[in-house]
Amino acid sequence: MAKVLARRLSIAAALVLAVVTAAFLLVEALPGGPGALPEDPRVPPAQAERLRAAWGLDRPLGERYVRFLLSALGGDWGPSLAQHRPAAEVIAGALPWTLLLSGTALLIELAGGLALGLAAARRPGGAFDRASSVGTLALRAVPGFWLALLLLSAFALRWPLAPAGGVSTPGLDGGPFARLADLAAHLALPALAIGLPAAAGAARFVRAALLEIAGEPFLAAARARGLTPRRVLFGHALRAATAPLVQLLGFSLGGVLSGSLAVEVVFAWPGMGRVVFDALAARDYPVLVAGAALSAVAVIAASALAELAHAALDPRVRDA
């Protein structure tokens, strides 16, 4: 197990390094990037020289790369070019909002997906299975940003049950409970827009994972021992299907930071997606690099975690 852990962690670290390096080189090569400063004819040579020295751009590429890596390791990703504060601070301010939104969406996905998938797998081909098969097929295909627009026009404007965007009602007075309820109301529509299609996909995945092992002899044995269908399903089948379920969880976790971008934009949610979107428009490279690095870390860490969990749960993988 320790060997698997060490191997997987070193792969993950190498991947993060590779992504950060690729981002650094890409910015370096871009027109208007750090390398382009002295090319502007309007800047007098002496001034350009001074700027280059001030920003450390007179140093060779290798040295700049090492400096960038070292300060990034220390949490310094450079100054945001659009907002006059450190890029790391910009990202750090947005991170909790995205985690809140994506975490809620993930709960909707897992709860909805498990419940529907289990219910459908109990009687494959039955009435419920067929209805849920059609429903999830359609819902899975729905893009989050489109669902966000539809939810917005239905439940924020036509039947105003929830606020249309943002995270809080301006000028709201009240105790912590009132503020919590206000936050929950703001959270509901964007979380549903992300969570519902994901739940439909998860339901199909859970159903398929359960049916995949339905023919296994140990389930026949469990039934032959006289266990109730409920116990066969929950005690045996679900447990044996843990591996694909963990895989599903890892996949969903990986998208936690980057999967909500368009929905955040629709609902003016002040998370990572919005920050990255604004940084794109402003060509704010330090914020972009920091955001890219962080979402890459999320993807890589989630897949490493999923693999480790799989190894911990499945002796065949662990001892290989």
Next chain:
Amino acid sequence: MPERRSRRDLTLRAGLAVLALLTLATLLAPVLVRADPELALDPAATALSPPGARFETLRLAAGYELAAPRVVRSGDRFRLEGRGREREVPASAVDPARPLGRVKFWLGTDALGRDVAARLLHGGRVSLAVAGASVALSLVLGVPLGLAAGLARRRLDTLLLGTIETAQAFPRLFLLVALVAIVPAGVGTTVAVLGLTGWMPVARLVRAETRRVRASDFVLAARAAGVGRTRLALRHLLPNVAAPVAIEASLAMGAAVTTEAALSFLGLGVPPPVPSWGNLIADARGLEAAWWVALFPGLALVATVIACGLIGDALRDRMDPRRGALAG
């Protein structure tokens, strides 16, 4: 078993039929709807008309048309009636050849008075073409790399796999910024972004399949018969990985249509005024009361994704016969 098989074929046929219908409708767009999707017919009168709205039109000698729910001729003047206001046009300003016409907006109009149905079909051409081209690009990149990694010795394989995993962890938007900074945003750039960020699953799949097939007896037999590496890859391995690649491609097509729409919706994909389903949905922002502007392009998008998913699932079922029942 025959019952299952017929249902599976039904799924496949339904998926193919929907996709073919959508493609055909977009290809026939100039015949089915007006040829110019950007044409706004008298926006002051027709903007944000609901689906099914009918108008009578009056062609002016100056070349453009006016529209109103009713156009009546009285003496030497034409009167445009309805929608709360009346306008009058002297007959001398009217095109004498074919002054009156009718138009029906099946799916309504957008904020600029453009026909949603026309933009939907013309936009579908762009959306489907972008998705198809980007999937083709990811196959062109992914299949050879996957084959190479699957056949390579350990060290090269590790290197290629590392490249694949790095590319997979690299955020799509970042690559987009980089590409747009180098070449101007456009249909081609969108295809490049989707293709360059979409080939990794293909490469992984082809690599895994190649490694699986590589161990089988017929490959050993071919090797023993003195078949060279290139020939082995192209004639013996490639045909055997074709089926899973076809499944992946059909699912990737659905994903590409969605991603193109998301990028265009954010203003990072196909630049307006070129219509695409994402742009049409983006046009609906701020017009939440005019539900038809966002609804129909989204439905077309969802129908495409469902069709691609059905095709992929049916192909997968066809290749994987072991599926049982849980509560047997």
